[in-house]
Amino acid sequence: xxxxxxxxxxxxxxxxxxxxxxxxxxWPWPVLANTPADRLIRVEGRRFEYAPGTVAVNTGDRVTLExxxxxxxxxxxLDGYDLTLTAEPGQTARLTFVADQPGAFRFRCSITCGPLHxxxxxxxxxxxxxxxxxxxxxxxxxxxxxxxxxQR
Amino acid sequence: xxxxxxELTQPPAVRAALQSRWPQWLAxxxxxxxxxxxxxxxxxxxxxxxxxxxxxAVWIAxxxxxxxxxxxxxxxxxxxxxxxxxxxEWLQRGALLGPAGRGWTLNRRWPRRLRxxxxxxxxxALIGLFSAVILTEPRVTAWVLLGLIALAMIASVxxxxxxxxxxxxxIGGFTGxxxxxxxxxxxxxxxxxxxxxxxxxxxxxxxxGYGCPWGNFPAAVRDNAYCGLCFECLRSCPxxxxxxxxxxxxxxxxxxxxxxxxxxxxxxxxxxxxxxxTAVFLGPWGWLKTAAYSVGSPxxxxxAAGFVLINLGLLPALFGLAVRAGQALSGxxxxxxxxxxxxxxxxxxxxxxxxxxxTIAFAFVKFPLVWAVFSDPLGLGWNLLGYSAAVxxxxxxxxxxxxxxxxxxxxxxxxxxxxxxxxxxxxxxLPVIAFCLAAALALLWLLIG
Numbered sequence: 001x002x003x004x005x006x007x008x009x010x011x012x013x014x015x016x017x018x019x020x021x022x023x024x025x026x027w028p029w030p031v032l033a034n035t036p037a038d039r040l041i042r043v044e045g046r047r048f049e050y051a052p053g054t055v056a057v058n059t060g061d062r063v064t065l066e067x068x069x070x071x072x073x074x075x076x077x078l079d080g081y082d083l084t085l086t087a088e089p090g091q092t093a094r095l096t097f098v099a100d101q102p103g104a105f106r107f108r109c110s111i112t113c114g115p116l117h118x119x120x121x122x123x124x125x126x127x128x129x130x131x132x133x134x135x136x137x138x139x140x141x142x143x144x145x146x147x148x149x150x151q152r
Numbered sequence: 153x154x155x156x157x158x159e160l161t162q163p164p165a166v167r168a169a170l171q172s173r174w175p176q177w178l179a180x181x182x183x184x185x186x187x188x189x190x191x192x193x194x195x196x197x198x199x200x201x202x203x204x205x206x207x208x209a210v211w212i213a214x215x216x217x218x219x220x221x222x223x224x225x226x227x228x229x230x231x232x233x234x235x236x237x238x239x240x241e242w243l244q245r246g247a248l249l250g251p252a253g254r255g256w257t258l259n260r261r262w263p264r265r266l267r268x269x270x271x272x273x274x275x276x277a278l279i280g281l282f283s284a285v286i287l288t289e290p291r292v293t294a295w296v297l298l299g300l301i302a303l304a305m306i307a308s309v310x311x312x313x314x315x316x317x318x319x320x321x322x323i324g325g326f327t328g329x330x331x332x333x334x335x336x337x338x339x340x341x342x343x344x345x346x347x348x349x350x351x352x353x354x355x356x357x358x359x360x361g362y363g364c365p366w367g368n369f370p371a372a373v374r375d376n377a378y379c380g381l382c383f384e385c386l387r388s389c390p391x392x393x394x395x396x397x398x399x400x401x402x403x404x405x406x407x408x409x410x411x412x413x414x415x416x417x418x419x420x421x422x423x424x425x426x427x428x429x430t431a432v433f434l435g436p437w438g439w440l441k442t443a444a445y446s447v448g449s450p451x452x453x454x455x456a457a458g459f460v461l462i463n464l465g466l467l468p469a470l471f472g473l474a475v476r477a478g479q480a481l482s483g484x485x486x487x488x489x490x491x492x493x494x495x496x497x498x499x500x501x502x503x504x505x506x507x508x509x510x511t512i513a514f515a516f517v518k519f520p521l522v523w524a525v526f527s528d529p530l531g532l533g534w535n536l537l538g539y540s541a542a543v544x545x546x547x548x549x550x551x552x553x554x555x556x557x558x559x560x561x562x563x564x565x566x567x568x569x570x571x572x573x574x575x576x577x578x579x580x581x582l583p584v585i586a587f588c589l590a591a592a593l594a595l596l597w598l599l600i601g
Contacts (some may be wrong), residue, residue, distance in 0.1 A: 047166045049439070066355075080549040106434075106549070115201055115289060120441075121435075124204060131557070133555075135600065136593055138557060139557070139592050141561075142590070143585055143589050146564070146569040147568055
């Protein structure tokens with residue numbers, strides 16, 4: 001047996017790679033201890049962006065989200081939490097929720113506000129975006145499996 | 153181990169259905185009618201893109217179906233149904249259905265120096281520069297569709313065969329690049345039969361079928377990239393020597409032979425475009441959206457310069473460096489051009505996965521708009537399907553993110569696999585794999601980071 005063939009014969013089988021992928025996806029993520037706090041987040045909506053476009057809070061925070069429409073009517077629908085706000089021009093709409101689901105969630109304008117309305121988005125990150133790191137690990141593992149996994 | 157290979161045209165009924173012109177013709181004619189309707193609504197319907205049938209039907213429904221269904225599973229299956237070349241082809245052939253009459257065409261050969269995918273690279277880059285307007289303005293969408301039909305007609309009356317599809321259509325360039333990954337393939341069953349058959353009617357045409365509209369000699373077709381699944385060869389072959397088959401995904405893409413530089417640039421442009429589109433359309437940067445939309449403004453000029461620089465400068469340079477590094481690591485003596493073109497095959501699985509992940513993030517959440525415009529196609533306030541009144545944002549965050557990550561991981565696996573197989577040694581492939589990994593992680597960050 002050639003050294004290359006010997007090395008291939010010692011390569012982990014697909015079951016091992018799949019088990020590693022499962023571990024990457026479900027391995028318990030360290031949770032940072034933090035005291036839940038009341039947070040006031042003021043987001044200004046103007047065609048076709050939110051300012052700030054990215055917002056971060058800690059898991060468990062009680063978040064009051066204020067939406068101010070700077071030019072025309074804007075909405076804000078928060079994925080993952082299924083919450084919607086609508087603000088008239090120059091006015092402020094607000095709602096309060098507990099950020100109990102960790103991760104990154106898009107919020108998007110829910111009221112047609114112009115040609116780029118479908119792309120008016122922002123992002124709320126609650127705690128650590130563990131799924132991103134797990135997904136990155138999965139992609140890295142896929143590259144390793146392709147090179148050092150069984151070749152057939 | 154015998155590779156899995158399932159011949160779909162073995163049942164006589166299936167073969168007969170594909171040999172008959174009617175099913176395909178009816179589908180294409182129906183789609184052409186839909187196309188004409190879409191253009192009309194684009195020109196004269198609601199001004200708001202997300203309420204206009206043309207924008208939603210083309211850029212959400214069709215574009216999603218192309219990337220998620222047609223290409224991954226059917227390769228160029230859409231090209232076999234596409235209505236864009238139909239009017240020009242009718243003129244060129246002087247017939248609506250089978251071979252008959254004399255067409256209106258100069259029947260010139262496509263210029264040798266314009267062969268390859270270079271014009272498609274230019275066309276796709278041009279669309280990229282104006283994408284924010286094309287995607288959101290119904291009238292612009294309609295004019296783009298009209299322009300494509302006009303271009304296809306001009307190509308048909310000046311040149312022979314389907315010059316538009318083969319050399320000009322930017323969507324065709326996109327489709328052909330990724331069609332190599334698809335399991336569906338139309339190939340000759342026994343090359344010896346073709347070699348012995350002197351008439352070559354599959355290329356020249358006969359009473360049963362036109363000569364290959366894509367300019368292929370079917371016995372020489374080795375991959376899906378330039379087979380438009382029009383089934384003319386299936387109709388013209390007197391020996392029934394062609395078969396539509398299913399085989400494993402990605403069979404065509406691992407071949408080193410036939411790798412071309414123009415296709416490598418196309419693959420880099422496709423990968424770069426999806427990164428830029430994700431940043432523009434799904435990122436939180438309003439200034440970037442506005443710049444991409446404000447055609448002609450200084451901000452747009454900056455966006456256009458950035459788009460061209462990233463896609464036709466930075467990415468090819470980085471990829472070239474990766475290929476060169478691989479050669480240095482492995483001591484490979486392959487010419488750099490050949491290594492560049494060969495290793496670029498690895499961009500196909502990653503590129504398709506990137507487009508699928510982008511589409512999942514981009515289109516799934518907007519799918520209620522499809523039901524809404526089909527419920528009110530003219531924008532007159534109708535509610536034919538009961539969807540117009542309430543567009544509900546679907547709650548698909550978790551499943552959508554998981555699907556995006558899984559698709560990107562699959563694409564990365566395919567890219568690394570192809571890189572290893574198209575390299576002289578595994579070591580040669582490692583820098584290219586690192587390039588692909590960086591691109592995949594950058595896209596992941598833009599999508600769910």
